[in-house]
Amino acid sequence: MSLAEVKESYSRCCVNPKFFDVFYANFLASHPTIAPMFAKTEMTKQKSLLRQGISMLFMHLGGNGVGTTGLNRIGESHNKKNMNIDPNLYDFWINSLVKSVKQCDEKLTPELEMEWRKTLRSGVDHIVSFYSA
Numbered sequence: 001m002s003l004a005e006v007k008e009s010y011s012r013c014c015v016n017p018k019f020f021d022v023f024y025a026n027f028l029a030s031h032p033t034i035a036p037m038f039a040k041t042e043m044t045k046q047k048s049l050l051r052q053g054i055s056m057l058f059m060h061l062g063g064n065g066v067g068t069t070g071l072n073r074i075g076e077s078h079n080k081k082n083m084n085i086d087p088n089l090y091d092f093w094i095n096s097l098v099k100s101v102k103q104c105d106e107k108l109t110p111e112l113e114m115e116w117r118k119t120l121r122s123g124v125d126h127i128v129s130f131y132s133a
């Protein structure tokens with residue numbers, strides 16, 4: 001199992017035009033503090049920004065510096081001084097994304113799910129490293 005298999009799974013998810021709708025439905029319902037944070041958000045735009053953010057995460061983990069620059073920027077916007085996203089909330093983000101993959105990728109196996117979790121955890125760790133910076 002490697003990043004390549006996770007990216008292939010993600011491509012299968014993205015073929016489904018409802019994938020990011022499914023994700024935000026799962027994510028907003030996952031913890032009571034989350035939905036209010038997106039109360040004034042233009043969700044169509046947000047879905048496209050998240051799609052770009054996930055691409056940056058994969059690029060970063062693949063060693064591409066453009067991805068690292070993109071992920072650094074997300075780390076800064078979400079940090080304590082800016083949006084102040086509590087680092088504990090990223091577990092809900094990971095669980096919601098994996099739940100959405102389960103709903104959209106019919107080829108998902110338990111091993112692939114573990115690889116997804118490892119991959120997302122590495123990206124999240126990078127973002128969270130900017131929290132108090």
Ligand code: HEM
Binds near residue numbers: 040042050057078
């Ligand atoms: C790996 C995880 C995440 C990624 C890749 C991500 C990505 C993004 C991106 C690309 C934006 C657009 C603004 C920008 O470019 O900085 C954004 C905005 C935002 N994110 Fe995240 N995010 C993540 C996790 C979270 C979590 C865990 C929360 C809260 C529980 C959160 C809450 C928000 C909020 C409130 C906004 C602003 C929405 C608005 O403009 O109204 N994000 N995120």
